[in-house]
Amino acid sequence: METVFSMAYCVIAASRAKGTSSGFLSPRPVRKYVALNAAAGQRRDLANGKEGENTVYVCEAIDNFQADVIDGPLNKRGWVLQERALARRTVYFTERQTYFECGAGVRCETLTKMTNNQSSFLGDPNFPQIAMTSSKGGRIRLYESLYKTYSRLDFTRAYDRPIAIAGLELRLVTAFETRGGYGIFDRMPFFGRSLLWTCEEPTGMKRIDFPKEGLGRYRVPPSWSWMAYTGAIGFMDLPFEGVHWLEDEVRSPWGTAVWEIRLETSGSGSSVASSMWHTGRTDQDNNLTGKGRRLVEELNVAEEKIRWDAGKRPASVCDGKELRVVTVGRRKSKANKPATALEHHVLVVMEIGGRTDSGGRRRYERVGVGSLPGRWITLDEQEEEIAIF
Known part of the structure; x- marks a missing residue:
């Protein structure tokens, strides 16, 4: 297409x-x-019906x-x-x-x-050549606007959501000279900002029921992608120069894999992207990995600063499923304040349970995002590495 x-x-x-x-x-x-x-005195020609x-x-x-x-x-x-x-x-x-x-x-x-x-x-x-003449902040605002607009559009088949924008996404990934997919870009600050999307549906977003057959080589988007859900999204409103992105805390699935984006020249002389792109690949993992930090503050208090993807706290958390947070970035401080005093922008994840990934990491899924004070989470402890599917 x-x-x-x-x-x-x-x-x-x-x-x-x-x-x-x-x-x-x-x-x-x-x-x-x-x-x-x-002109004064000019009269209408009523007989001919003309002025x-x-x-x-x-x-x-x-x-x-x-x-x-x-x-x-x-x-x-x-x-x-x-x-x-x-x-x-x-x-x-x-x-x-x-x-x-x-x-x-x-x-x-x-x-x-x-x-x-x-x-x-x-x-x-x-x-997106015009976007590339914009500042980095301008590019971020343009792709955020694009994705917000797209998330509000209608589909006869909800599971077309990741596919119907794949051509545009490939153009953006190529123009930004990075990797990515499922609405997320690799490399900071694009990676951190695109991960911190928010649910804008009053009643919450719902997971799309992807068919187990019929999608060919396309795989089901992971929980950290808004393309896995129905409903409108937004993005956390963070200052462009006010966030320290924590690359050691969360890593993309494209950090170690070798991805190739080939551009072929069309008959008109313009570059067109080839079909070899990761969204169509089923032979690569698409899970994030990072440090799963625990909440120190009571959840009843902490969730005042959490935006749940489902619009409310998942029932599984109430049933005892473990909740953790993965820090994506934190507010910069000119006064050299300790990390415990700074606001941390986090993914909120819930344990899937029962299985581990190929690296032996426990499996979690995204359930929300938030901006939490550092004193509310375990910053000083050596937390375990987890996988977010």
């Missing part, structure tokens, strides 16, 4: 269609206008790319976000008018030109 859309000269989007049988070339609403005489040659027309404003396209029925579908970003040029047929989008912005049928950072990012003909 990445190759098809990125190599198309122009993509036609049926933005007004509510379904596959709706069509998109139906008559459009009549546009309201007022005719004003430009004079110097008549000025004031028309109803209909330029609304947000309402017609972004909030339209087509763009509520999960697969469409990737198609929009990969396309070099797109013509959108909406109920009121047509729009044309490319890296230079959006042109309306009324001859209006619109520009904004998000449209430029997604309309980039060489996605």
